[in-house]
Amino acid sequence: xxxxxxxxxxxxxxxxxxxxxxxxxxxxxxxxxxxxxxxxxxxxxxxxxxxxxxxxxxxxxxxxxxxxxxxxxxxxxxxxxxxxxxxxxxxxxxxxxxxxxxxxxxxxxxxxxxxxxxxxxxxxxxxxxxxxxxxxxxxxxxxxxxxxxxxxxxxxxxxxxxxxxxxxxxxxxxxxxxxxxxxxxxxxxxxxxxxxxxxxxxxxxxxxxxxxxxxxxxxxxxxxxxxxxxxxxxxxxxxxxxxxxxxxxxxxxxxxxxxxxxxxxxxxxxxxxxxxxxxxxxxxxxxxxxxxxxxxxxxxxxxxxxxxxxxxxxxxxxxxxxxxxxxxxxxxxxxxxxxxxxxxxxxxxxxxxxxxxxxxxxxxxxxxxxxxxxxxxxxxxxxxxxxxxxxxxxxxxxxxxxxxxxxxxxxxxxxxxxxxxxxxxxxxxxxxxxxxxxxxxxxx
Amino acid sequence: xxxxxxxxxxxxxxxxxxxxxxxxxxxxxxxxxxxxxxxxxxxxxxxxxxxxxxxxxxxxxxxxxxxxxxxxxxxxxxxxxxxxxxxxxxxxxxxxxxxxxxxxxxxxxxxxxxxxxxxxxxxxxxxxxxxxxxxxxxxxxxxxxxxxxxxxxxxxxxxxxxxxxxxxxxxxxxxxxxxxxxxxxxxxxxxxxxxxxxxxxxxxxxxxxxxxxxxxxxxxxxxxxxxxxxxxxxxxxxxxxxxxxxxxxxxxxxxxxxxxxxxxxxxxxxxxxxxxxxxxxxxxxxxxxxxxxxxxxxxxxxxxxxxxxxxxxxxxxxxxxxxxxxxxxxxx
Numbered sequence: 077x078x079x080x081x082x083x084x085x086x087x088x089x090x091x092x093x094x095x096x097x098x099x100x101x102x103x104x105x106x107x108x109x110x111x112x113x114x115x116x117x118x119x120x121x122x123x124x125x126x127x128x129x130x131x132x133x134x135x136x137x138x139x140x141x142x143x144x145x146x147x148x149x150x151x152x153x154x155x156x157x158x159x160x161x162x163x164x165x166x167x168x169x170x171x172x173x174x175x176x177x178x179x180x181x182x183x184x185x186x187x188x189x190x191x192x193x194x195x196x197x198x199x200x201x202x203x204x205x206x207x208x209x210x211x212x213x214x215x216x217x218x219x220x221x222x223x224x225x226x227x228x229x230x231x232x233x234x235x236x237x238x239x240x241x242x243x244x245x246x247x248x249x250x251x252x253x254x255x256x257x258x259x260x261x262x263x264x265x266x267x268x269x270x271x272x273x274x275x276x277x278x279x280x281x282x283x284x285x286x287x288x289x290x291x292x293x294x295x296x297x298x299x300x301x302x303x304x305x306x307x308x309x310x311x312x313x314x315x316x317x318x319x320x321x322x323x324x325x326x327x328x329x330x331x332x333x334x335x336x337x338x339x340x341x342x343x344x345x346x347x348x349x350x351x352x353x354x355x356x357x358x359x360x361x362x363x364x365x366x367x368x369x370x371x372x373x374x375x376x377x378x379x380x381x382x383x384x385x386x387x388x389x390x391x392x393x394x395x396x397x398x399x400x401x402x403x404x405x406x407x408x409x410x411x412x413x414x415x416x417x418x419x420x421x422x423x424x425x426x427x428x429x430x431x432x433x434x435x436x437x438x439x440x441x442x443x444x445x446x447x448x449x450x451x452x453x454x455x456x457x458x459x460x461x462x463x464x465x466x467x468x469x470x471x472x473x474x475x476x477x478x479x480x481x482x483x484x485x486x487x488x489x490x491x492x493x494x495x496x497x498x499x500x501x502x503x504x505x506x507x508x509x510x511x512x513x514x515x516x517x518x519x520x
Numbered sequence: 521x522x523x524x525x526x527x528x529x530x531x532x533x534x535x536x537x538x539x540x541x542x543x544x545x546x547x548x549x550x551x552x553x554x555x556x557x558x559x560x561x562x563x564x565x566x567x568x569x570x571x572x573x574x575x576x577x578x579x580x581x582x583x584x585x586x587x588x589x590x591x592x593x594x595x596x597x598x599x600x601x602x603x604x605x606x607x608x609x610x611x612x613x614x615x616x617x618x619x620x621x622x623x624x625x626x627x628x629x630x631x632x633x634x635x636x637x638x639x640x641x642x643x644x645x646x647x648x649x650x651x652x653x654x655x656x657x658x659x660x661x662x663x664x665x666x667x668x669x670x671x672x673x674x675x676x677x678x679x680x681x682x683x684x685x686x687x688x689x690x691x692x693x694x695x696x697x698x699x700x701x702x703x704x705x706x707x708x709x710x711x712x713x714x715x716x717x718x719x720x721x722x723x724x725x726x727x728x729x730x731x732x733x734x735x736x737x738x739x740x741x742x743x744x745x746x747x748x749x750x751x752x753x754x755x756x757x758x759x760x761x762x763x764x765x766x767x768x769x770x771x772x773x774x775x776x777x778x779x780x781x782x783x784x785x786x787x788x789x790x791x792x793x794x795x796x797x798x799x800x801x802x803x804x805x806x807x808x809x810x811x812x813x814x815x816x817x818x819x820x821x822x823x824x825x826x827x828x829x830x831x832x833x834x835x836x837x838x839x840x841x842x843x844x845x846x847x848x849x850x851x852x
């Protein structure tokens with residue numbers, strides 16, 4: 077009997093010890109800091125270094141400016157973002173606030189992942205969003221993301237010195253002119269042109285040119301039918317194919333499209349890059365020789381019409397998680413950071429970008445234009461007047477659609493049969509429509 | 521055990537006899553006897569059961585339960601924000617009829633064909649050589665061949681990307697001396713998979729060599745001496761002594777290298793991102809890419825594809841075990 081009691085006592089003590097250990101592992105309340113403030117977790121995707129510096133300084137300033145909310149900033153590298161976010165969502169630990177691209181706002185809204193900010197922020201905050209950008213973040217009457225910036229995904233960068241030396245007076249305005257110029261400029265170790273060449277890059281960087289070729293995307297209207305077999309896309313495929321197979325562009329993707337290093341290193345005379353490359357090129361002292369001969373223009377259109385879109389308007393917003401337990405505090409932080417009446421902190425941000433990114437708010441655009449730095453910037457007018465007004469919104473259909481089209485585009489580019497490649501894209505997109513039940517859900 | 525019609529009949533007869541009232545008493549006696557034997561068996565082997573219990577519990581917690589729960593989850597379109605929708609086996613159909621999934625399995629199999637025979641042959645030759653040299657040299661060689669194993673696959677990928685570059689890469693520079701190239705190895709759909717197989721072989725042959733060497737050292741030297749007295753040359757000794765006696769080691773190495781090859785992920789992720797035109801899209805990379813989309817469809821599709829891949833790999837392992845039956849070593 078005595079032995080049995082001892083055994084029971086041992087088991088009881090062991091169970092209690094395990095209980096105490098487990099209790100010690102579980103935080104009392106993860107939404108509150110030790111000193112009783114409401115804790116907002118903010119994930120920022122890693123961009124250029126100056127952006128990390130800016131976000132870090134702003135978070136510190138916000139935390140010091142009041143005693144109720146503590147924002148905890150975590151910078152997450154872009155290549156691990158998707159899986160880290162999904163793992164956090166699965167574990168119920170998604171960040172309260174996160175950076176979100178325009179293309180993801182509507183898919184996330186459709187699956188209930190992000191909160192309606194128009195219920196959490198002052199109505200005045202939304203009236204200042206530029207008219208052409210508001211639709212990117214609005215679904216019905218709700219605003220689901222607050223925009224920080226826009227940046228055209230396709231801009232033509234060219235070397236004035238190399239073009240002059242080749243007797244070319246002005247940048248090309250049609251695809252045919254671009255091909256001719258690229259042939260002229262391809263000499264020795266320098267290729268005439270550089271453009272995306274892998275499916276993951278083509279998937280998004282060719283959106284503007286897809287629109288330019290056919291007047292719309294391969295999945296359009298209410299997303300009931302695929303349109304990749306539109307003959308107009310064959311011209312686009314031919315354009316890419318000519319550039320690659322005639323060796324007018326680098327033959328291997330040493331750098332991804334978002335990285336404009338081929339141009340910076342002087343290995344190409346012209347390059348398609350996003351406007352963000354202005355910041356990259358100007359910041360590298362080794363590329364000073366290239367930078368002083370750099371100019372930008374709207375990317376050529378198929379028929380030379382300068383008002384026809386050749387670029388999408390990508391960019392970044394902040395969203396609040398639909399399951400966040402501190403939605404109001406999160407929205408208060410977003411409002412303080414991006415929608416404040418005082419535009420100075422955003423003007424500082426856009427000045428730091430080297431005018432490679434552009435405000436989404438009217439008052440910030442005006443304030444920025446009034447700065448002396450803006451007046452001196454040789455690229456600002458080209459991008460804000462010749463490109464941004466005609467750029468299209470990123471399509472909000474699933475990435476699988478874009479990737480299917482881009483995979484066929486890549487096959488064609490590397491010398492594959494163009495109609496066969498487009499038929500493959502058509503079949504693949506129809507498959508996505510059926511399996512992901514897209515028919516009737518589109519509004520592009 | 522297969523169930524023949526005869527055995528089914530016998531079972532049916534046994535069952536009907538057991539159900540008759542007069543049969544109840546002997547049956548319960550039999551049950552008691554069986555229970556008694558079972559309890560004696562448990563008591564006799566108590567220590568053994570206690571010792572394997574932690575492993576059974578851990579396997580249950582970290583392997584069997586997650587696996588079963590994954591099967592359960594794969595019958596839903598999983599959303600982390602909305603109520604999951606029960607869809608039965610719909611996603612199994614989606615994965616099985618997806619040509620991209622089967623294409624990725626084909627790429628994985630091709631990668632295995634490029635790497636496994638090469639790893640096995642190189643490792644066998646190197647191990648045979650190390651076995652013939654003196655102790656000190658063997659020690660140095662063993663350390664040397666093991667080095668690639670401790671180098672991260674990520675670092676290897678980055679180094680090989682630089683080596684393969686068409687503009688100034690080491691490999692193009694070397695083949696330039698014989699008037700070839702330059703080749704854009706990683707941008708050519710025909711060359712990309714063979715190109716990523718080379719670092720795959722380099723990473724794996726070291727550990728394979730050491731395991732083969734351990735197997736070779738286990739073969740009694742007297743066998744070789746006897747064969748040499750009979751006039752057997754190196755190839756005859758290898759074919760009739762070394763290979764048959766290393767059958768189990770070779771089988772283990774073939775199975776593990778095949779499974780590792782089918783699951784190759786880091787090399788194509790870093791060197792080619794699965795391209796060009798999906799020519800290096802291995803199964804795990806395909807599943808990983810599917811997982812990234814922020815839609816419930818993507819989550820469920822990647823989960824189901826991973827479970828199907830589990831069966832494919834299990835099937836391949838079984839096939840290899842069937843083709844090369846493992847036996848007890850002759851001399852053991």
